[in-house]
Amino acid sequence: MEVKTEIGNVYERLTVIEFSCIDERRHARWMVACSCGSQTFEVLGYNLRRGRTRSCGCLQIEAAAKMGRNNRHAARTNYKENQNGKAS
Numbered sequence: 001m002e003v004k005t006e007i008g009n010v011y012e013r014l015t016v017i018e019f020s021c022i023d024e025r026r027h028a029r030w031m032v033a034c035s036c037g038s039q040t041f042e043v044l045g046y047n048l049r050r051g052r053t054r055s056c057g058c059l060q061i062e063a064a065a066k067m068g069r070n071n072r073h074a075a076r077t078n079y080k081e082n083q084n085g086k087a088s
């Protein structure tokens with residue numbers, strides 16, 4: 001089975017560095033580096049092409065931090081209010 005090389009391709013923050021292996025389901029796996037400077041790791045080629053893997057996880061963490069800032073503040077405020085309501 002011939003594997004179309006992904007080496008050098010960039011998917012959002014990930015750059016494909018080298019071929020890893022064909023797994024037991026005959027899917028190509030690749031070693032990638034994230035632009036945030038994390039360690040290289042292995043991903044499935046089709047996840048890269050489908051845009052399902054776009055970073056080492058830092059993108060999701062950043063998105064969650066952005067979205068969660070206001071939500072966390074609101075949750076904390078409500079929690080305090082509830083605590084005060086129950087107290088005494």
Ligand SMILES: [Zn+2]
Pocket residue numbers: 013034035036037038055056057058059
């Ligand atoms: Zn990253």
